[in-house]
Amino acid sequence: MTSQPGPTAPLPDADQIRRAPKVLLHDHLDGGLRPGTVVDLARACGYEGLPEYDGDKLGTWFREAADSGSLERYLETFAHTCAVMQTSDALRRVASECAQDLAEDGVVYAEVRYAPEQHLDGGLSLEEVVRAVNAGFREGERLAREKGRRIRVGALLTAMRHAARALEIAELANAHRDSGVVGFDIAGAEAGYPPTRHLDAFEYLKRENNHFTIHAGEAFGLPSIWQALQWCGADRLGHGVRIIDDIDVAEDGSVTLGRLAAYVRDKRIPLELCPSSNLQTGAAPSYAEHPIGLLRRLHFRATVNTDNRLMSGTSMSREFGALVETFGYGLDDMQWFTVNAMKSAFIPFDERLAMINDVIKPGYAELKSEWLFSQTAVTS
Numbered sequence: 398m399t400s401q402p403g404p405t406a407p408l409p410d411a412d413q414i415r416r417a418p419k420v421l422l423h424d425h426l427d428g429g430l431r432p433g434t435v436v437d438l439a440r441a442c443g444y445e446g447l448p449e450y451d452g453d454k455l456g457t458w459f460r461e462a463a464d465s466g467s468l469e470r471y472l473e474t475f476a477h478t479c480a481v482m483q484t485s486d487a488l489r490r491v492a493s494e495c496a497q498d499l500a501e502d503g504v505v506y507a508e509v510r511y512a513p514e515q516h517l518d519g520g521l522s523l524e525e526v527v528r529a530v531n532a533g534f535r536e537g538e539r540l541a542r543e544k545g546r547r548i549r550v551g552a553l554l555t556a557m558r559h560a561a562r563a564l565e566i567a568e569l570a571n572a573h574r575d576s577g578v579v580g581f582d583i584a585g586a587e588a589g590y591p592p593t594r595h596l597d598a599f600e601y602l603k604r605e606n607n608h609f610t611i612h613a614g615e616a617f618g619l620p621s622i623w624q625a626l627q628w629c630g631a632d633r634l635g636h637g638v639r640i641i642d643d644i645d646v647a648e649d650g651s652v653t654l655g656r657l658a659a660y661v662r663d664k665r666i667p668l669e670l671c672p673s674s675n676l677q678t679g680a681a682p683s684y685a686e687h688p689i690g691l692l693r694r695l696h697f698r699a700t701v702n703t704d705n706r707l708m709s710g711t712s713m714s715r716e717f718g719a720l721v722e723t724f725g726y727g728l729d730d731m732q733w734f735t736v737n738a739m740k741s742a743f744i745p746f747d748e749r750l751a752m753i754n755d756v757i758k759p760g761y762a763e764l765k766s767e768w769l770f771s772q773t774a775v776t777s
């Protein structure tokens with residue numbers, strides 16, 4: 398049997414997807430706890446508000462409660478996770494487990510975000526919150542390394558868009574830029590809280606030559622994306638999935654980009670897409686209809702992310718698994734998304750380049766060659 402030159406590797410299976418090096422830019426610390434840890438921490442701090450005190454049942458409860466079709470109702474579930482993350486020990490444990498879980502899932506680089514202002518109820522200062530989370534990430538990286546897994550985790554400090562502490566949190570992020578905090582974000586309900594409310598924070602960070610992303614174009618459409626980019630100067634878009642509203646696909650398949658969509662693509666603005674989260678908040682109807690398919694085809698700087706692993710019962714491998722199944726993506730596509738993400742990370746250029754050339758590409762090359770040595774390749 399002769400074969401055509403070109404990519405012959407079969408679609409990646411679950412094990413290959415897990416082993417493939419992955420890069421995660423959009424993951425919330427308070428949206429990624431292990432269900433069992435929520436229970437442990439609630440017991441330890443005397444929080445009596447959990448709907449379930451059995452880990453498995455609680456995991457199911459989070460997934461179902463978050464499956465509400467509205468961002469506002471989805472966000473209500475965070476009251477429970479934040480309630481148990483109010484001491485240094487709790488924050489350190491959650492951050493450590495986060496790094497270990499991501500490493501176990503094959504993530505080699507992650508930027509994990511949280512809102513320090515939501516962790517002050519137990520008497521911690523903003524400073525102490527950041528120090529506890531950083532200590533947890535370092536511990537998790539070390540424990541992962543001891544198990545032969547390599548991961549680097551940077552923190553993004555989030556300010557809540559309905560609150561008024563954005564400048565203070567931006568200053569906190571800047572103060573810690575050389576100790577584990579790689580950037581800034583705003584999150585929370587989008588409708589009614591435009592990013593321009595926090596212009597002072599963004600202008601401050603620009604003057605400091607620092608980096609930030611903005612949740613925009615998730616529950617609310619183009620005006621939010623436009624403000625985030627053209628008024629606030631965001632380096633990346635958290636979600637940004639509604640950019641699809643500025644893309645017209647005619648019946649004959651021809652595509653026309655509006656001015657904003659063209660700008661986003663031309664300027665290579667990274668889109669932190671979170672497919673499963675979008676299905677839960679109603680931002681997309683199904684994986685098959687998720688705009689990621691079109692955005693990838695049109696070569697937007699699209700990246701794949703988890704958003705909230707607890708609320709969506711997901712992981713990077715699960716997100717990629719769904720995309721492989723839905724769109725028939727192969728390892729080349731996975732590598733494309735992963736390189737996009739690494740290019741868009743907030744760490745220095747030389748480190749990003751080394752991650753791409755020395756970790757990501759060799760990892761995919763190894764996986765892409767496996768079919769050559771498999772039993773089926775010999776016998777077929």
Ligand SMILES: O=c1[nH]cnc2c1ncn2[C@@H]1O[C@H](CO)[C@@H](O)[C@H]1O
Nearest residue numbers: 425472475510511512555584585612
């Ligand atoms: O998809 C999202 N859109 C907007 N806000 C979110 C999303 N996921 C989580 N948060 C919000 O970010 C806070 C800090 O991590 C969380 O407490 C939650 O309120």
Ligand SMILES: [Zn+2]
Nearest residue numbers: 584612635704
């Ligand atoms: Zn998010």
